[in-house]
Amino acid sequence: MAEHQAEHQEQTRAAYDGVVELYASMFSDRLETRPFARAIIGTFAELVRGNGNLRTADVGCGPGHLTAMLHDLGLDAFGIDLSPGMVAHARRAHPALEFDEARMEALPVEDGALGGVLAHYSMIHTPPGELPALLAEQVRVLAPGGLLLVSFFGTDGTGGTDGSDGTAGSEPVRFDHKVTPAYCWPVDRFAELLTDAGLVPFARLVHDPASERGFLDAHLLARRD
Template sequence: MTEHQNETRAAYDAVVELYASMFADRRLETHPFSRSMIGTFAELVRGAGNPRVADVGCGPGHLTAMLDDLGLDAFGLDLSPAMVDHARRAHPALRFDEARMEALPVEDGSLGGVLSHYSMIHTPPGELPALLAEQVRVLAPGGLLLVSFFATDGPEPVRFDHKVAPAYSWPTDRLAELLTGAGLDPFARLLHDPATERGFLDAHLLARLPQ
């Protein structure tokens, strides 16, 4: 792993119980825009006929459980072993494994969807294309990727001090261009004011791998 991955993993390992307590509400009652986009993602994945979905960067597993509730065959992957251990305890009926986002333990073309809910934000901009290529590798034709992130109005990604580990906000058009460059069709987006005072918009991009 790279130095920033080691630092990010250690940072999340150190706050797992506090972090998990902040997301005990797995249905996102206080986050209606995220709930709406995840619901749309789940509906489209079910409609495409392949319900197998990876929650990449799953943290304590609350959204993996939400995807399961929405009728998907969901499993979670995370860099932090402490997060994976917590997710397994909290949701024993579901599968959780430790994994790096650029080397997913998933077969080529096997997934109907990938959820990346604020899990790419710690990746330096130069490394993001490789992560997106890995998401494309595991998606079946017609599969969907939902990416949620912090958005900035400027022309370039902005590094900022996230509460857990250094992170980056992205111009929405710029990230959409990266999705296109990876072979995806970004067909829906949602931007909204944040639920807390972070100084960035919250953004969601929904993209499809062409048939």
């Protein structure tokens, strides 16, 4: 298990290191063309501000564009990414903000320290069997009442159970992401994982895709008890 985890993480790190400048240029608009995602991130930031603990981690931050957005929305935001190339770019692009190289499964954060965690399409490369441990780590660093916003490629849970008809049923389906292999999740199934991890999902936004893949864009908001 640990060996497989290390292998896929090394592949993911290498893949993103190889596309840093291209990836950064593609997402430099900071969601200006994606109103639904922009709205749910704004809602997340407002709720974190309302709780009073502004310290927020952007896990899988990539080039740091959303870390900067969270900062602009009034949060004490910092970014974490597996890719040293992405971290270096983020530091150059946003020198006033904090960025560190780390794995989402082993965050350099004390227990219960954060008011919020943003995971914007950063859990999509995690194999399904490893996702519960990753979610448990996000719960560990959240203070009671802290919020997690996770975004991912989703389905409504209909279609073939094995994905053989091109759709996903009740289980996640692996697909060829442009950077490195990823997984599409039925929204209800992902929400169950959040519950199993000790979170309380309380809001979701699911909408038609912004890309040619055809998956839904899914966003789940959850609170730590």
